[in-house]
């Protein structure tokens with residue numbers, strides 16, 4: 190059994206603890222970063238403000254996956270396919286997935302050729318489930334971290350993949366963390382939701398818990414996102430549009446980091 194530290198509401202220091210998952214055969218270290226209090230924040234209005242009440246901490250994985258697989262959403266398989274596409278284009282020897290949820294698409298990451306597979310999420314229960322589902326991936330490294338608020342200290346990888354992540358986590362600290370995780374000359378692949386006809390960002394399904402996400406959800410403007418990345422030395426290599434049967438449209442952009450940039 191994985192044991193996760195509880196959030197300490199009395200202290201305002203950053204807690205780091207390593208959990209030893211010895212029951213899983215190979216030693217798995219899961220770094221759990223928790224903030225007990227919201228720290229002094231940057232003035233950047235896009236940095237998410239409410240760490241302690243992040244709605245993702247209250248959404249059961251079954252609700253998330255049920256919602257994303259519902260007939261009027263149908264995004265789980267599309268996201269899995271876009272992750273596979275990013276792997277096929279980039280052929281990385283190490284990969285990180287920001288907002289990994291239950292590990293959708295992880296079956297496409299071949300542990301025989303990808304030597305490090307890193308999953309990050311704010312919800313520790315999701316990571317427990319990823320570990321349970323992917324015992325086939327001995328080189329899986331899972332980090333429970335609030336990427337909107339904590340500064341990530343994880344060794345960089347060749348491909349960072351973030352699918353429908355920045356809409357929830359914002360473009361402040363979360364984007365800095367994403368870029369810092371890309372190794373020199375590596376790639377960042379991003380899936381963004383484009384504005385739909387009905388303008389409903391979180392579709393109504395039989396999972397009402399999902400509606401709590403609406404208050405922290407903002408569409409990300411693709412040209413603005415590209416411009417932000419270009420300023421940071423990331424060049425767009427490849428882009429694709431994936432229309433959903435529901436009328437929504439997903440955009441996949443693959444960016445390469447400068448080979449001369451920081452590692």
Ligand SMILES: C[S@@+](CC[C@H](N)C(=O)[O-])C[C@H]1O[C@@H](n2cnc3c(N)ncnc32)[C@H](O)[C@@H]1O
Nearest residue numbers: 245268288290293310311335336337352353358
């Ligand atoms: C829409 S889901 C991502 C989709 C997922 N990649 C897939 O293919 O199904 C967003 C994920 O990001 C995680 N998340 C949201 N805000 C986060 C944050 N600030 N830090 C880390 N993870 C976050 C959520 O817990 C959730 O698992």
